Amino acid sequence: MPNSQNKYLIIVAGPTAVGKTSLSIQLAKDLRTEIISADSRQFFRELNIGTAKPSESELAEVPHHFINSHSITETYSAGDFERDTLKLLDALFQKFNVVVMTGGSGFYVKAVSEGLDNLPAPAPGLRESLTQRLNDEGLAKLQEEISEIDPAFAKTPEISNPQRVLRALEVYHTTGEPISSYHLKDVRERPFQQICIALDRDRKELYDRIDSRMDLMLHDGLVAEAKDLIAFRSHHALQTVGYKEVYGFLDGQYGESEMIRLLKQNSRRYAKRQLTWFRHQGSFEWFHPDDYARILSYALEKSGEIMDKK
Secondary structure, eight states: OOOOTTOEEEEEEOOTTSSHHHHHHHHHHHHTOOEEEOOTTTTBTTOOGGGTOOOHHHHHHSOEESSSOBOTTSOOOHHHHHHHHHHHHHHHTTTOSEEEEEOSOHHHHHHHHTOOOOOOOOOTTHHHHHHHHHHHHOHHHHHHHHHHHOHHHHTSGGGGOHHHHHHHHHHHHHHSSOGGGGSOSSOOOOSSEEEEEEEOOOHHHHHHHHHHHHHHHHHHTHHHHHHHTGGGTTSGGGSSTTTHHHHHHHTTSSOHHHHHHHHHHHHHHHHHHHHHHHHHHOOOEEEOTTOHHHHHHHHHHHHTOOOOOO
């Protein structure tokens, strides 16, 4: 990608159910550009209800990339996403001065924004055995182990992310070295400028939206979707909030009412982890999603774009 300082990637981040999708679509329409999804589960065609993908009508409003781009039968990592997105941006910036990227998967956002460590591939079967341990022993047990192995990692917000804890254990058990030893010392230079926008709401408002979203997912057939995907339940995308609680129910560990309680509780906890992650990045300007005029003005000012008023 040629180094061009007049090209801008607008990153719209924030917790689940905060309103990233609708705002990003409106922003892309006003800026006459396209959207890159940085949601690590929306890549997979088979995962629909539990991933809160944009609707067909929303997808028709603005071209989206990396939604339904892969199958659950494939492995697709943050490193893969970094490589593919940079290649895509090279093409998009031939047509647009500004591109919008949105998602709540902080590690995938960081992959594009700053670059990732060159982490080794895990030993064969290791991910499956660690995932089984997570299911059997719980996150707290794995957190204790990684805290002894890698105290530096344990002090980061990633310690609350089950998938990042699994990855840290993978690296250690594959190489004998803590994952913190692989951390980049310097952020990789990108040949475009970045405008980082984060969305948040009053806590009760956000949690009410999360609860309503879970009710809608259940009404739309979340349990049936999870059941159809049960052969792939060890895939990292199905070891996440919204699916793992359903598998506990299908396994007979608890009843339907407890499943619903856990879906809502864990989704709220996930939103808190997302907020913690993005606040620790330090580069985001925070807005309420309803304050669209101010968000658009900020994006225009930072990018130097001028809207066509016709």
